[in-house]
Amino acid sequence: MNKLTLSLAIIIVNILLMSCSDKNDKNTANYQVIPIPNEIKQEDGKAFLLSKSTKIIIENSNDKMNKNADFLSDFLFLSTGIKPTISKSNDSGKNITLKLGLKSDNPEAYQIIVKEDGIKIIGASEAGVFYGIQTLRKSTPVNKGNIFYPNVIVNDSPRFGYRGIMLDVARHFEPVDFIKKFIDILALHNINKFHWHLTEDQGWRIEIKKYPKLTEIGSKRKETVIGKNTGKYDGIPHAGFYTQEQIKDIVKYAQDRYITIIPEIDLPGHMLAALASYPELGCTGGPYEVEKNWGVFDDVLCAGKESTFKFLEDVLTEVMQLFPSEYIHIGGDESPKKRWETCPRCQARIRKEGLKDDSKHKKEFYLQSYVTKRIEKFINKHGRRIIGWDEILEGELAPNATVMSWRGMAGGIEAAKMNHDVIMSPTTYAYFDYYQTDVREGEPLAIGGYLPLENVYKFEPVPANLSKEERKHILGAQANVWTEYMKTPEHVEYMLVPRIAALCEVQWSIPEKKNYKNFLERLPRLIEIYNSLNINYAKHVFEIAKKMKVNFKTNKLDVELSTIDDAPIYYTTDGSTPTKSSTLYNGVININKSCEIKAIALRGKGSSSNVWTQKIITSKSSFKPTELLTKPDPNYTYSGASMLVDGVYGDNNYRSGKWIGIQNGQLVAIIDLLQPTKLTELSFNSNVVTGDWIFDVYSYKIEASNDNKSFNLVKEEVLGNSLTKHWEGIIPHKITFNETNTRYVKITLNPLAKMPKWHGGAGNKAYLFIDEISLN
Ligand code: TNX
Numbered sequence: 001m002n003k004l005t006l007s008l009a010i011i012i013v014n015i016l017l018m019s020c021s022d023k024n025d026k027n028t029a030n031y032q033v034i035p036i037p038n039e040i041k042q043e044d045g046k047a048f049l050l051s052k053s054t055k056i057i058i059e060n061s062n063d064k065m066n067k068n069a070d071f072l073s074d075f076l077f078l079s080t081g082i083k084p085t086i087s088k089s090n091d092s093g094k095n096i097t098l099k100l101g102l103k104s105d106n107p108e109a110y111q112i113i114v115k116e117d118g119i120k121i122i123g124a125s126e127a128g129v130f131y132g133i134q135t136l137r138k139s140t141p142v143n144k145g146n147i148f149y150p151n152v153i154v155n156d157s158p159r160f161g162y163r164g165i166m167l168d169v170a171r172h173f174e175p176v177d178f179i180k181k182f183i184d185i186l187a188l189h190n191i192n193k194f195h196w197h198l199t200e201d202q203g204w205r206i207e208i209k210k211y212p213k214l215t216e217i218g219s220k221r222k223e224t225v226i227g228k229n230t231g232k233y234d235g236i237p238h239a240g241f242y243t244q245e246q247i248k249d250i251v252k253y254a255q256d257r258y259i260t261i262i263p264e265i266d267l268p269g270h271m272l273a274a275l276a277s278y279p280e281l282g283c284t285g286g287p288y289e290v291e292k293n294w295g296v297f298d299d300v301l302c303a304g305k306e307s308t309f310k311f312l313e314d315v316l317t318e319v320m321q322l323f324p325s326e327y328i329h330i331g332g333d334e335s336p337k338k339r340w341e342t343c344p345r346c347q348a349r350i351r352k353e354g355l356k357d358d359s360k361h362k363k364e365f366y367l368q369s370y371v372t373k374r375i376e377k378f379i380n381k382h383g384r385r386i387i388g389w390d391e392i393l394e395g396e397l398a399p400n401a402t403v404m405s406w407r408g409m410a411g412g413i414e415a416a417k418m419n420h421d422v423i424m425s426p427t428t429y430a431y432f433d434y435y436q437t438d439v440r441e442g443e444p445l446a447i448g449g450y451l452p453l454e455n456v457y458k459f460e461p462v463p464a465n466l467s468k469e470e471r472k473h474i475l476g477a478q479a480n481v482w483t484e485y486m487k488t489p490e491h492v493e494y495m496l497v498p499r500i501a502a503l504c505e506v507q508w509s510i511p512e513k514k515n516y517k518n519f520l521e522r523l524p525r526l527i528e529i530y531n532s533l534n535i536n537y538a539k540h541v542f543e544i545a546k547k548m549k550v551n552f553k554t555n556k557l558d559v560e561l562s563t564i565d566d567a568p569i570y571y572t573t574d575g576s577t578p579t580k581s582s583t584l585y586n587g588v589i590n591i592n593k594s595c596e597i598k599a600i601a602l603r604g605k606g607s608s609s610n611v612w613t614q615k616i617i618t619s620k621s622s623f624k625p626t627e628l629l630t631k632p633d634p635n636y637t638y639s640g641a642s643m644l645v646d647g648v649y650g651d652n653n654y655r656s657g658k659w660i661g662i663q664n665g666q667l668v669a670i671i672d673l674l675q676p677t678k679l680t681e682l683s684f685n686s687n688v689v690t691g692d693w694i695f696d697v698y699s700y701k702i703e704a705s706n707d708n709k710s711f712n713l714v715k716e717e718v719l720g721n722s723l724t725k726h727w728e729g730i731i732p733h734k735i736t737f738n739e740t741n742t743r744y745v746k747i748t749l750n751p752l753a754k755m756p757k758w759h760g761g762a763g764n765k766a767y768l769f770i771d772e773i774s775l776n
Contacts, residue, residue: 027145048118048148075140096119107127128157158507163478168200178492201273209244275288304349329388454516552625573595626669630662658771671745679704747773750768
């Protein structure tokens with residue numbers, strides 16, 4: 001190449017670069033949004049330019065379409081500073097057209113066609129147009145100025161018709177302005193059901209004209225317990241309710257955003273606020289108090305009195321007048337039967353209705369079914385349908401009820417097999433009151449649990465073991481925000497966002513399109529919108545993500561680190577604080593001895609990650625091939641056997657992924673030390689939370705072998721159970737034995753076969769949680 005052609009080539013490359021640079025990421029739309037659309041077809045041709053002269057044209061004008069156009073104009077203004085004017089007649093300009101008429105079986109379907117001379121959003125209904133608008137909005141970068149939209153055809157529709165979120169405003173009241181912001185956040189995530197949990201033991205939050213004391217008395221509690229039922233109280237009165245006028249306004253606000261509000265009146269349990277207002281509705285007549293503690297309480301509505309049904313029907317009548325929703329949620333969860341067992345009126349009703357104990361349930365459970373069925377009949381008579389928590393399956397399921405499965409998926413599976421509709425909302429994937437990180441330091445107090453973003457994303461609402469017909473009963477999925485420990489709107493936002501982003505892709509997108517890594521690549525652009533809306537989202541996604549896996553071939557622990565934005569990570573293994581002069585991470589770190597790893601992602605001022613710290617404590621069994629002969633509980637198996645020898649110990653949180661959980665059976669593991677090794681000691685920890693049915697190891701056995709076939713007993717012992725009341729904590733075990741020279745060690749740990757009399761689950765098998773088995 002001679003000098004002239006070389007400099008010509010440089011000039012051409014520069015021109016190309018320049019023309020690309022005004023269409024760089026910052027002002028070019030990107031259709032890879034959350035939730036990911038079904039189909040994004042890139043087309044040839046010049047991009048559409050959004051500029052000050054762009055108009056929004058409404059082709060099929062009606063109130064909803066006019067509102068849709070307003071939304072689009074507002075959204076574009078918020079992101080770009082350009083506020084397109086709205087017009088009902090087309091002109092020769094390059095505009096954005098909103099229209100109806102897309103042919104689809106799914107009324108929420110939409111299509112977006114982008115060409116140089118215009119953008120068209122075509123919906124199968126006004127709702128479809130709205131979701132098309134949300135996709136266009138999320139494709140639009142948050143960047144003031146003109147925006148290029150590459151040519152594309154987007155075809156999209158939701159997987160599920162029920163895409164819900166529940167908010168509990170009863171434990172802590174939320175002001176109307178926040179409820180509207182909450183609804184805006186749902187709309188941004190294509191969620192179409194807002195399940196509003198309005199009544200609880202700790203507060204009644206909806207005005208009922210016929211029963212004014214429900215709000216005069218029931219909406220106020222004197223004070224709130226500090227922390228987790230510590231017995232200490234904050235001395236601060238907590239109060240609040242929504243007037244019927246406010247509710248009508250909120251219902252309309254949600255409707256405009258294609259969100260149906262499903263109100264919940266939780267009955268017959270969780271009713272202390274109502275009982276405090278009208279003590280005659282209880283079995284004992286009170287006195288009752290609006291509850292200051294958290295939990296499940298024995299005082300519930302009396303199922304024997306006719307006046308209870310009159311009360312419920314009156315309340316539900318006003319509720320149905322306020323909420324046009326087809327579904328009314330009647331709760332049904334956590335309703336103890338204790339009062340009913342000794343209440344003469346309840347017992348009289350049991351006799352009159354011929355309710356009897358059977359092998360499955362005591363008669364009082366059938367009394368709750370009686371209540372549910374009677375209320376269902378009333379609600380059906382008004383052309384509406386009930387949803388209840390999965391407890392409504394205990395006893396006899398009301399004929400037309402939809403079941404909301406929260407204690408795992410089993411309730412939902414059972415209901416679907418009985419031909420009932422189901423909404424899946426299991427704690428494991430959908431409880432946004434759970435911690436979102438395993439590092440609890442610096443986190444606001446949460447109820448417990450562990451539900452990181454990635455686990456929400458893994459949620460599959462349709463169980464594989466249902467038939468094709470049964471699957472049709474899974475209407476969709478919902479996440480729940482219980483607010484015992486959330487006192488402010490900011491805290492609710494923190495627990496909700498960005499987990500709601502993972503949830504919405506579960507609810508909307510087809511499984512074939514889902515990919516967590518790709519989701520994380522798309523998330524930063526949605527976060528730009530969170531920033532523009534002043535949402536207090538949790539920032540854990542910017543922390544270092546880590547994968548620790550034992551490599552049985554190299555007998556080392558492979559530690560893999562990454563960040564969502566590929567920020568440079570620096571680390572140390574000697575416990576010192578990592579800085580820019582520490583080792584730069586560039587591939588898996590192999591650990592073969594005890595150490596303390598510390599790592600940080602450095603991004604510059606204010607946006608660096610926290611320091612991630614992990615102690616590795618090794619023993620002679622660390623990183624040695626290990627096999628589990630028994631199956632742990634599927635929810636607590638994680639990467640299985642290798643977790644027992646990874647040198648990583650768990651903290652108090654048994655759900656952190658560092659503890660293996662065993663229930664129906666024992667833990668039997670064989671560790672191959674690779675060569676005959678002298679041993680005198682076995683150590684393991686067990687994590688005990690008796691309230692969650694987790695007890696210490698009941699008995700153990702250690703066996704040795706040099707051929708992995710015939711094993712000799714080294715030691716066995718029954719440790720027993722010494723607990724006489726509820727207790728939580730980690731119990732370390734160190735067992736010494738006569739020196740044994742062995743290659744294979746078989747360890748058997750047995751859980752408590754029958755929980756003691758004092759325990760609520762007396763007679764059932766306890767869980768066992770073990771993090772590590774170390775031999776020395
Ligand atoms: C169980 S989920 C409850 C709520 C609590 C929640 C805390 C359900 C139907 N009942 O009353 O707030 O656990 O996670």
